Amino acid sequence: MRSLFVALNKLGLAEPGFDSVADITACPGTESCNLAISDSSNISLQLEKVIREEYPDLIYNKNLKIKISGCPNSCGQHGLAGIGLHGSTIKDKQGKVLPALVVLLGGGRLKDGAGIIADKIIKIPSKRGPNALRLLLNDFESNGQEGEYYHDYFLRVGRTHFYNLLKPLTDLSSVTPADYCDWGDEHDFALQTATGECAGVIIDLVTTLFYESEEKLNSATQAIQMQQYADSVYHSYSAAVNTAKALLLVKDIRPSSQIQVIQDFEKEYGDSSLQAAKGFKEFVLQINKQEPTAEFALTYLEEVKEFLKASITYHLGEPAKSLSV
Ligand code: SF4
Numbered sequence: 001m002r003s004l005f006v007a008l009n010k011l012g013l014a015e016p017g018f019d020s021v022a023d024i025t026a027c028p029g030t031e032s033c034n035l036a037i038s039d040s041s042n043i044s045l046q047l048e049k050v051i052r053e054e055y056p057d058l059i060y061n062k063n064l065k066i067k068i069s070g071c072p073n074s075c076g077q078h079g080l081a082g083i084g085l086h087g088s089t090i091k092d093k094q095g096k097v098l099p100a101l102v103v104l105l106g107g108g109r110l111k112d113g114a115g116i117i118a119d120k121i122i123k124i125p126s127k128r129g130p131n132a133l134r135l136l137l138n139d140f141e142s143n144g145q146e147g148e149y150y151h152d153y154f155l156r157v158g159r160t161h162f163y164n165l166l167k168p169l170t171d172l173s174s175v176t177p178a179d180y181c182d183w184g185d186e187h188d189f190a191l192q193t194a195t196g197e198c199a200g201v202i203i204d205l206v207t208t209l210f211y212e213s214e215e216k217l218n219s220a221t222q223a224i225q226m227q228q229y230a231d232s233v234y235h236s237y238s239a240a241v242n243t244a245k246a247l248l249l250v251k252d253i254r255p256s257s258q259i260q261v262i263q264d265f266e267k268e269y270g271d272s273s274l275q276a277a278k279g280f281k282e283f284v285l286q287i288n289k290q291e292p293t294a295e296f297a298l299t300y301l302e303e304v305k306e307f308l309k310a311s312i313t314y315h316l317g318e319p320a321k322s323l324s325v
Pocket of ligand 1: 027028029030036071072073075076
């Protein structure tokens with residue numbers, strides 16, 4: 001028995017913290033999964049380091065779980081975590097892509113076995129993951145009540161509190177060259193997903209892009225609730241272009257810029273049954289002609305939602321079953 005302990009200890013497997021806050025669940029992400037958008041395993045090691053070095057008490061706390069997936073498909077079960085993260089991307093103003101993490105909060109498993117689905121809060125550059133974790137843990141330490149579970153705390157203070165807490169991390173005016181590289185990689189990030197399989201499910205990239213569009217529309221809705229109309233309009237625009245990109249991928253067309261997506265989509269789907277395909281460029285680029293008022297943000301959001309729904313129906317031959325927008 002002792003020799004087994006010694007052998008495991010040599011591998012670093014005798015550390016305390018099993019099933020605690022410091023024991024982060026992560027899917028393989030970009031290390032081996034074709035569907036991964038950004039890293040999940042290296043970021044989990046970074047976050048565990050933050051917990052072990054800066055929050056040692058949490059090594060013995062099993063009430064809060066952190067889970068990470070490399071894409072929205074949730075093999076890392078981020079949707080059931082108190083703090084969940086999944087891989088994504090963000091574009092800067094020049095159109096250059098940064099690896100990103102979508103932060104979800106408030107999920108969990110109750111004692112009776114029932115589950116609570118985490119709420120999507122915000123998307124941040126991946127390299128700011130450790131700072132996001134510090135903000136969240138410090139906030140809970142300061143404002144959580146004695147013995148309160150994180151999902152109860154989340155419900156008590158509400159998602160807007162967390163959105164405001166993390167919003168400064170989305171400011172791209174201060175990104176550094178390192179922010180363009182994913183964790184565990186020294187090269188500038190490039191999205192390289194392909195059809196793949198994982199954890200018993202097979203999901204194609206087109207579906208993943210539709211999920212991303214849904215996510216962008218959720219961000220657009222949240223921005224309207226926060227009266228951030230320009231942000232909302234941008235998220236809706238981004239969802240429309242992403243959806244067009246998904247349908248182009250069906251024809252194996254992979255444009256390299258947003259304007260190319262718009263032009264190719266109009267050419268390829270101009271006479272399809274998709275409502276928005278008639279004058280797609282005109283439809284999607286309304287943002288250049290309209291002020292970002294509350295009224296326009298709302299109208300544009302609804303139009304892009306309809307476009308996404310019509311696109312999914314067009315692709316699948318039936319209405320989307322799991323769309324939440
Ligand atoms: S498909 Fe599954 S294993 Fe692959 S990155 Fe996404 S969540 Fe992780």
